Amino acid sequence: MRYLITGGAGFIGSHLGEALLGQGHLVVALDDLSTGDPGNVAAHTAGGRFTFVKGSVLDEALVAELVEGCDVVVHLAAAVGVRLIVDQTLGSLATNVRGTQVVMQAADRFRRKVLLASTSEVYGQSQDVPLREDANHVLGRPVVARWSYSLAKAVDECLVNAYHRERGLSTIIVRFFNTVGPRQSPAYGMVVPRLVRQAVAGEPVTIYGDGRQTRCFLHVGDAVAALLSLLGDERAVGGTFNLGSSEEISVLDLGRRVIELTGSRSDIVFVPHEKVYGAHSEEPLRRVPDTARLRSLTGWRPTRSLDDVLLDVISEVRANAAVTK
Ligand code: NAD
DSSP states (O other): OEEEEETTTSHHHHHHHHHHHHTTOEEEEEEOOSSOOGGGGGGGGGGSOEEEEEOOTTOHHHHHHHHHTOSEEEEOOOOOSHHHHHHSHHHHHIIIIIHHHHHHHHHHHHTOEEEEEEEGGGGBTOOOSSBOTTSOOBOOOTTSTTHHHHHHHHHHHHHHHHHHHHHOOOEEEEEEOOEEOTTOOSTTSOHHHHHHHHHHHTOOEEEETTSOOEEEOEEHHHHHHHHHHHHTOGGGTTOEEEEOOOOEEEHHHHHHHHHHHHTOOOOEEEEOHHHHHOSSOOOOSOOOBOOHHHHHHHOOOOOSOHHHHHHHHHHHHHHHHHHHO
């Protein structure tokens, strides 16, 4: 099979590409390298079945050409990370709404299956625990910049569902909950790579807010396994699936665990959200996925613990630090 991965030089995209190549498929990665990194896919070229195309999902002609040349599209390209969304809201909205429109139009024209990466952020301010796919979402206020990501991804889901219903297109929607692992950039607000870098460098480990907010972190290897199962299962078509771990931890305990596992002498320092993201800053307190739908269809379960995830990220950060010394 020939797979087109938009955002293929990013964190999840590069791991998915690697797994698909490992299964003998052909992979084309389209990426504008805004948050992705060519180093993420440097090893992909070895077998001659990988092509990297530097370009944007906003380029209609390029997207049409690449979609025509593939069998399946995995649409991961997006502006991601609270830092980026808050600092560059206009550009992020264009990528996250218009980019998906361009990809879906091309997929419809050439009748290609599409998997869309959505997010737990679409649940907005919902306080449900756990969050189920069919539960109502609670919209965040549009004046708060971070919610523009949530709203844009919700529009993407509407688009994808409409293409499935009205045009009979084969589509799958996956809502990722805090996926982490090697190659995730710390630059745009992702908590695990940031805390690990701070601890390894012996700098203060900064916790935004009081640290009581909780998250569930899934290893990217487990996320990729779920994507492969869904892509290979016709029963997944037309569906929306939560994808995440149910191992819940407060951000403060996460900071403590990172310090323990790195053996660091770093102190924990609390920083108010408003200081980091400005006056209109909001953050959901808990975000726990219900993954029963994914599990009952594919039998998928996470195989790695939070410590496994942290140890993998710690090794990567140490290895990179050793190279740059
Ligand atoms: P990432 O930033 O590493 O990947 C996104 C990729 O898209 C980057 O390589 C970036 O350069 C590329 N990109 C951005 N704008 C583009 C454009 N206009 N044209 C082409 N490429 C463009 O982040 P990720 O964590 O790998 O995210 C992948 C997908 O998963 C995204 O759609 C994101 O919304 C979704 N997601 C991820 C998480 C997570 O925890 N990592 C959680 C929820 C949703």
